[in-house]
Structure formats: C-alpha cells, structure tokens
Amino acid sequence: MAFTLPNLPYDFSALEPVIDTQTMQIHHGKHHGTYVTNLNNAIAGKVQLESKSAEALISDLASVQEDIRTAVRNNGGGHVNHSMFWQIMAPKGKGGGGEPTGELAAAINVNFGSFADFKTRFMEAGAKRFGSGWAWLVLKSGKLLIGSTANQDNPLMGDAVAGLSGKPVMGLDVWEHAYYLKYQNRRPDYMTAWWDVVNWTKIAELYKNAL
C-alpha cells in the first residue's frame, strides 16, 4: 500500500505569524509531498517493504536492499519526520505555546533542571546542527535526551546511521526550507518564535506512548 501525504491538522495560515502561509504550503505540499512520492517510487513492487509502516522501514534500514537504502533513508525519514512535525504544532493560543504539564513537565524538570534550561539546550542542538537537519527530544532507557540529526535522519534509525537513538518525543525541522522565506538566515529567530506554536498536549501524548 502506497504512503500518502497526510493533511495538516490546521489551515496553512494557522501558524502565522510564527510560520508564514507560503512556507507551510511549500513545505507540506512540495517538500513533504516529494518525500512521499520518492519513498513510494523507491519501494514500488517490493512487497516485503510495501507492507511495512514508514517507521518500521526506517527502523531497520539494514534489511532494505542496498540500491534503494539511501532513498528509503532520506525519503522515509522525510515522511516520518514531517508527519510528526505537523502534529506537534498548533495555532498560538489554540493548542500552541505555553508550557508542558503533568508527567512530561516533571520528566523535563528531572532530566534538564527546568523548562527554561530544556529550551536553551534544545535550541542549542538546533543551532549547532550544521547545514540541514533536525533537533530532537527522545526517550531512551527511560531518560529524556536532546540531540540532533543531519538531513532527514531520525533517531529510530539508530546510532550507527543517525548518530542518535531513542524514541522521538519531539522534533524541530531546522532545514532552511522550514524558515528561509520569513527568517532568511536567522535560524535562532525561527527557533525562538517556534515555541509559540508547540503543541504540548500532542507531545505529552507521544511521551506517554514512548514510555
């Protein structure tokens, strides 16, 4: 069964002014759309791969034949990463922004000292990622960890492939295509503004599932 581009859970303009409408349209329709198309093309006719979820595919790249492994890594990663990214955002004041609560808030305090310290370290991870990639919060062996990956690598790919492992709890796209139209080269400004559209309810759900 072919993978499909999921609809956004809000309008293209819903994350204004943090993320502009045109960026959302191009990012979702063109970038994410292309990852889906290319993933489907890569695995077309390979029944064993077609029957897997995208998460399962990227979690076991060693089982993917070599001639399409890079395509599955890049486009499968792109599909999984963006599918999560849209879900963990919401319009400011309507599910977006504020602070985590409950178990997730407690875990962040235990692992990073405070929510403010967590934010600082998460943004450092995004700022230090040279070129294109993602900043991550992952759950590994019961602990929350911050890290980053290059390109469309996902922590599910494991340390040997992605240089980071664990179950993704939140991921921030720091590719220029995610912010360039509005923020140009100012990645830190994009990351600072992004907190206003973070959907902590959804992230708490992902944390609970990861546990």
Ligand code: MN3
């Ligand atoms: Mn992207």
